[in-house]
Amino acid sequence: MHCKLAKSTLKSNQQIIISGSKSETNRLLLLQALYPNLKIENASNADDTLVMQKALQFVGKVGEINVHHAGTAMRFLTAFFAMHEGLEVILSGSYRMHERPIKILVEALKQLGCNISYLKEEGFPPIKIIGKIPQNNNVLINANVSSQYITALMLVGASLPNGLQISLQGTITSLPYISMSLQILQEIGIQATFQKSTLHIPPTKQLSKNTFVVESDWSSASYFYSFIALSALGTQISLGYFKQNSLQGDAYLAKIYEQFGVQTTFVNNKIIVKKVQNHTIKKIDLNLNNTPDIAQTIIVTCLGLGITCNLTGLHTLIIKETNRLQALKTELQKFNTKVSITNNSIQLLNTVSFTQNAVVIDTYNDHRMAMAFAPLALKQQMVINNASVVTKSYPDFWNDIDTLLVDIE
Missing domain, CATH: 3.65.10.10 (Enolpyruvate transferase domain)
Incomplete structure (x- = not known):
């Protein structure tokens, strides 16, 4: 199964309930x-x-x-x-x-x-x-x-x-x-x-x-943070069910995404994720040793926002479903990016101009590769190969995305 994503915009004030972690x-x-x-x-x-x-x-x-x-x-x-x-x-x-x-x-x-x-x-x-x-x-x-x-x-x-x-x-x-x-x-x-x-x-x-x-999954929430970061000012969505005192390390993504102008508000076991300002940073440096599973989401967000980045602490990614650092380098380069990797890090070295032509993303039997690239549908057409791989962690992902996106081309 592959998923075709037309260039789209994100509906505001929608609610998504994410499955337990x-x-x-x-x-x-x-x-x-x-x-x-x-x-x-x-x-x-x-x-x-x-x-x-x-x-x-x-x-x-x-x-x-x-x-x-x-x-x-x-x-x-x-x-x-x-x-x-x-x-x-x-x-x-x-x-x-x-x-x-x-x-x-x-x-x-x-x-x-x-x-x-x-x-x-x-x-x-x-x-x-x-x-x-x-x-x-x-x-x-x-x-x-x-x-x-x-x-x-x-x-x-x-x-x-x-x-x-x-x-x-x-x-x-x-x-x-x-x-x-x-x-x-x-x-x-x-x-x-x-x-x-x-x-x-x-x-x-x-x-x-x-x-x-069980609290809902913060790793799964990360993709919606990326969508909001790439959206217009004032766009917001509600995600359930989340705790302010979460057991999950990936909850730290709420803090990280403040740099991208995204605000998180906790209301009755839900979070309101809102784009409150346009980012002013040109480059970010992050050590993700404690949260390596959101590295793919973050680097794709940076690509979409025109921010260069240096992400470190990623040595576990080479023994995941695929070598995620190599897979990221291969797929990001399809957008005419310059990417450098080591066994512990990945750098996005330049900004890009998005095109009218669809970019085909391979997923390497890795659920996070499929979901991390999906927010770039707000920038250009894409095709996600083997899109059904998301069932490994988030079976409802594409249905939820379908309720959020409005085609603009």
Whole structure:
């Protein structure tokens, strides 16, 4: 499926309800499997969530689970299945998933006594897991590659006979995602703590809170911030449902987009996102180490506004659904831009004049590539290839965009 976007303008005063956060939901689904009395409200309807739900029904069986492109499912399920005595399972995924490293998590689980082996290339899926209850409760893990490895251990820790102590080595990547996991554990009654570089997850048999309401997804909200930033003064939309004290690190995008003239107002669990002034900046420098998932949105916003930028802290993007830095460079250059990348950064080096000709955007099986480029429909015609990839995190995206855009050509 490809999506043709005519040059458009954005309707004002529209309301969009965004599905629950995939990040929160997938954490809660694993906790629900460990504590069946836990109820989840406003859960995500993303593909990754459906993969998690289906996989968690596998306990008690023998065979193979294919998680396709779902990175959180691969990491979280590795830890979950490794702790189940007598369970035997093969975890596999898409071709790209078999290129995404998992060795740091596997080595950490082996420190606990878990039985995991590689079926093809060492350090990468597919993997074979023979479940057992670990007796050791201390683990040392490298913290500078992916926060998902650490979260996977955090989520299973309280179910272990002696709990779990996780010592983090090196500079911590995507700290807000670890903080999210910690706060979710604490909110449902697991007295987890994080001091200096050590996480302590005590053994917990019963939860003190049995219902958790998932906040809507801030990463998904970022695309609407981009639309508003590229719109006329006074344009606004309402997005639900969001909390001012969000657990999600990507909520910081509200602060970032103030530089683009976008104001955020919280009203009754919704946010009003409004273009209140035209930007005056010509270049921005941002370290997105804590919020790498919104890098694609931000750099496309900069392109649309005629702002050059230098975005750093992006080393995790090269092991995502695609190498997002290389993919961004390739697609941005279709607009006659000059782009420079390293393993940790991307620079947009010049401004561009948009044309009458449609630009065809390839998405590389990456949902965020498709959604990040959509706001440029306010500048020129585009075709988004493999547009259905958005179902990985936001199945209703194109329907919601259709209600917001008015063709002007």
